[in-house]
Amino acid sequence: MIRTGIGFDIHRFVTGRKLILGGVEIPSLEGLDGHSDADVVCHALADALLGAVADGDIGQHFPNTDPRWKNADSVELLRAVVARVKAKGFHIVNVDAAIQAERPKVMPYAQRMRERLAPVMGVTLDDVSVKATTMEGLGAIGRGEGIAVMAVATVEKDESRILPDLP
Ligand code: MG
Numbered sequence: 762m763i764r765t766g767i768g769f770d771i772h773r774f775v776t777g778r779k780l781i782l783g784g785v786e787i788p789s790l791e792g793l794d795g796h797s798d799a800d801v802v803c804h805a806l807a808d809a810l811l812g813a814v815a816d817g818d819i820g821q822h823f824p825n826t827d828p829r830w831k832n833a834d835s836v837e838l839l840r841a842v843v844a845r846v847k848a849k850g851f852h853i854v855n856v857d858a859a860i861q862a863e864r865p866k867v868m869p870y871a872q873r874m875r876e877r878l879a880p881v882m883g884v885t886l887d888d889v890s891v892k893a894t895t896m897e898g899l900g901a902i903g904r905g906e907g908i909a910v911m912a913v914a915t916v917e918k919d920e921s922r923i924l925p926d927l928p
Contacts, residue, residue, distance in 0.1 A: 762917065762918040763854065763915060763916075763917050764813045764814065764851070764915070764916050764917075764918075765812075765813055765913060765914065765915045765916075766808075766809045766810060766811065766812025766813030766814070766913065766914045766916070767808075767809055767812055767911070767912070767913050768804070768805040768806060768807065768808030768809030768810070768811075768812060768910075768911070768912040768913070768914070769805055769808065769909070769910070769911050769912070770801045770804040770805040770808065770909065770910055771801065771902075771907055771908070771909035771910075772793035772794060772795050772799045772801045772907050772908060773793065773794045773906060773907040774791040774792070774793060774794070774905070774906060774907050774908070775791060775792060775793070775794040776790070776791050776792075777792070778791070778792025778793065778794065778799070779792045779798070780792045780793060780865070781793075781798045781799070781800045781835070782800060782801065782802045782860065782867055782870065782874060782908070783800065783802040783803065783858070783870070783871075783873075783874025783875075783877060783878055783891060784800065784802075784803065784834075784835070784836040784839075784874065784877040784878060784881075785870050785873045785874050785877055787865060787867060787870050788865070789864075789865045793907065793908060795825075796825035796830060796831060796832075796833075797823075797825075797830050797831070797832065797833040797834075797835050797838060798832060798833060798834055798835050799835075800834075800835035800836070801860075801908050801909065801910045802858055802860060802874060802878075802891070802910050802912075803835035803836055803838060803839045803878075804819055804835060804838075804910070805858060805910035805911060805912035806839060806856055806858055806878070806882075806910075806912045806914065807819045807835075807838060807839050807842040808912070809856060809912040809913050809914035810839075810842050810843065810845075810846050810853065810856070810882075810914045810916065811842055811845070811846075812914070813846070813851070813914045813915065813916040814845070814846050814849045814851055814916060816845055816846075816849065819838065819842065822841075822842070822845070823838055823841075836877065836878070836881055839878070839881055839882070840881050843881060843882050843883065846916060847883075850918055850919050851916040851917060851918055851919065852883065852916065852917060852919055853882045853883060853884050853888070853914065853915075853916050854884075854888065854915040854916060854917050855884065855888040855889070855890070855914075855915050856878075856882065856884075856888070856889055856890070856912060856913065856914045856915075857890040857892070857912065857913050857914075858890065858891050858892065858910055858911070858912040859892050859893070859894065859910065859911045859912070860891065860892065860893040860894070860908065860909075860910050861893075861894055861895075861896055861902045861908065861909040861910065861911070862893060862895065862902065862908040862909075863895050863896060863898070863902060863903055863904070863905040864905055866893075867893045868892075868893045871891040871892070871893060874889075874891045875889045875890070875891055878891075
């Protein structure tokens, strides 16, 4: 059984915070505002994975009122979501993330994000895609007010967890 999920997240730029995308620190004068480290790539991927197994969303499992996730490393949040997916008897087939950012240029860091995230999700590098686009100056992202990410995830039910048909 193959299933897919979609995830979306957006965070606003602020000064005085590190910019962390896909678990990778990117040199930038501004970071993203948020309760955790505001890693919008990990958040969108986590929501795509939860969507694939119809297990709610990260706001529900990791509320931004919970002090445990204050300035949290979102790679650990993603790891916790992967554990939920596995507990439901699924493994991850592939994920794809599309980063929307006017600045800084994030594509030079895409490979490092893939290398950081693949082992967390128990997949190979070929199963993790990270892409980036600008918004051509259009809208809030185009004005450089923040960064948004769209992500999709495909998961598959582990064969060993599927009960054989009764005769
Ligand atoms: Mg978020």
